[in-house]
Amino acid sequence: MNHHVDSEVGHLGTVLLHRPGAELARLTPRNNDSLLFDGIPWVGRAQEEHDTFATALREHGVEVLYVAGLLTETLAIPEARSAVTATVLADFRLGDTLRHHVARHLADLDPPALATTLTAGLSQAELRTGSGLVHALMNRAEFIIDPLPNLLFTRDSSVWIGDEAAVTSLAMRARRRETTLTHAIYRYHPRFAGTPLLFEPTMEHLEGGDVLLLAPGVIAVGVGERTRPSGAERLARRCFERGLAHTVLAVPIAQERATMHLDTVCTMVDVDAVVMYPNVADSLQAWTVTAGPDPEAPLSVSGPEPFIVAAAKAMRIDTLRIIDTGLDPVTAEREQWDDGNNTLAVAPRLCVAYERNVETNAQLERNGIEVIRIPGSELGSGRGGPRCMSAPIARASLSAAAGAGR
Numbered sequence: 001m002n003h004h005v006d007s008e009v010g011h012l013g014t015v016l017l018h019r020p021g022a023e024l025a026r027l028t029p030r031n032n033d034s035l036l037f038d039g040i041p042w043v044g045r046a047q048e049e050h051d052t053f054a055t056a057l058r059e060h061g062v063e064v065l066y067v068a069g070l071l072t073e074t075l076a077i078p079e080a081r082s083a084v085t086a087t088v089l090a091d092f093r094l095g096d097t098l099r100h101h102v103a104r105h106l107a108d109l110d111p112p113a114l115a116t117t118l119t120a121g122l123s124q125a126e127l128r129t130g131s132g133l134v135h136a137l138m139n140r141a142e143f144i145i146d147p148l149p150n151l152l153f154t155r156d157s158s159v160w161i162g163d164e165a166a167v168t169s170l171a172m173r174a175r176r177r178e179t180t181l182t183h184a185i186y187r188y189h190p191r192f193a194g195t196p197l198l199f200e201p202t203m204e205h206l207e208g209g210d211v212l213l214l215a216p217g218v219i220a221v222g223v224g225e226r227t228r229p230s231g232a233e234r235l236a237r238r239c240f241e242r243g244l245a246h247t248v249l250a251v252p253i254a255q256e257r258a259t260m261h262l263d264t265v266c267t268m269v270d271v272d273a274v275v276m277y278p279n280v281a282d283s284l285q286a287w288t289v290t291a292g293p294d295p296e297a298p299l300s301v302s303g304p305e306p307f308i309v310a311a312a313k314a315m316r317i318d319t320l321r322i323i324d325t326g327l328d329p330v331t332a333e334r335e336q337w338d339d340g341n342n343t344l345a346v347a348p349r350l351c352v353a354y355e356r357n358v359e360t361n362a363q364l365e366r367n368g369i370e371v372i373r374i375p376g377s378e379l380g381s382g383r384g385g386p387r388c389m390s391a392p393i394a395r396a397s398l399s400a401a402a403g404a405g406r
């Protein structure tokens with residue numbers, strides 16, 4: 001099976017999605033902030049919206065894989081099952097007595113039920129038997145295993161570069177456990193076992209929403225709230241060592257919720273065009289990182305210079321075209337917040353976007369980009385759009401198309 005991604009826009013072959021489920025029903029006004037949601041989504045409607053997204057992708061010939069299905073199949077493998085449950089049981093907050101009860105509870109679950117518990121979490125009330133001090137001092141609604149509502153945003157927990165999978169290192173506490181699931185899938189699932197892992201969750205912080213494959217061999221990495229400079233450095237070194245890239249652009253972004261990832265302000269819609277939030281278009285800078293002269297100095301760093309200039313140079317094109325999010329700054333700010341810039345390219349000049357971002361979508365169409373509109377009123381409450389909700393596993397190679405090779 002051909003798993004390979006070398007751009008943001010090559011015809012999408014296979015994508016990993018997570019259909020939201022019981023984990024979204026865990027959100028309350030008391031925990032939504034710490035679980036990184038801005039509201040309390042209506043779960044049934046979020047599922048309908050997500051199904052519309054998946055159907056639109058399938059109608060364009062895309063193979064849709066779901067985390068729940070892959071995880072269930074993975075958990076049927078004893079080694080994978082014990083690796084994943086060990087990460088849950090390692091939680092310090094449990095203490096030995098409760099840990100023992102949780103281990104017994106998990107051991108009784110079949111793979112589908114275990115997959116559900118690992119994503120939706122486990123409350124004190126749901127644990128069949130419990131005892132000990134930690135259990136006694138918990139209230140019934142408290143989580144023994146925290147839910148993972150942000151699993152919806154599959155973009156962040158793994159990224160394919162070439163034919164390698166990078167399992168990322170998530171910065172926010174509420175999301176860390178997501179990568180234990182993606183890690184297990186890529187290590188043990190028969191479809192993926194043997195895939196080289198370019199990055200591991202034990203490394204410096206790096207999130208997929210910050211990683212943009214601008215062209216074969218050229219990667220932009222947003223550096224801000226989530227991805228740290230050290231994470232970008234580690235990714236650059238590993239990509240150079242493995243011949244997966246010749247240039248990495250480190251792009252500082254404001255450490256704010258609205259711009260938590262680079263893909264919240266900029267996504268690619270054509271081989272030489274991005275849709276970009278106008279309020280940052282002029283100020284976005286990039287540091288250019290290339291392989292250094294010798295092992296003592298593995299990286300060369302230069303810059304900063306305007307992102308679009310650095311990107312065009314690295315991509316060896318004259319200009320990187322910028323399509324902005326509508327002209328008036330208030331509309332632009334509203335639509336950026338609602339993930340207007342967060343499009344998923346299905347092919348060059350064909351992208352999926354939330355229908356609510358009326359101005360941005362009209363701008364895209366005026367610039368020759370076809371827009372597949374999907375509803376996102378409930379999905380968007382987690383602050384993520386079509387790109388955040390998808391992890392491409394296979395795209396038609398642009399380097400093959402250009403005859404460039406690597």
Ligand SMILES: NC(=[NH2+])NCCC[C@H](N)C(=O)O
Pocket residue numbers: 035036037150153155156172175208209210260261263264382383384385387388
């Ligand atoms: N690639 C992205 N922009 N992902 C959006 C993730 C949103 C999620 N609620 C978080 O705060 O982490």
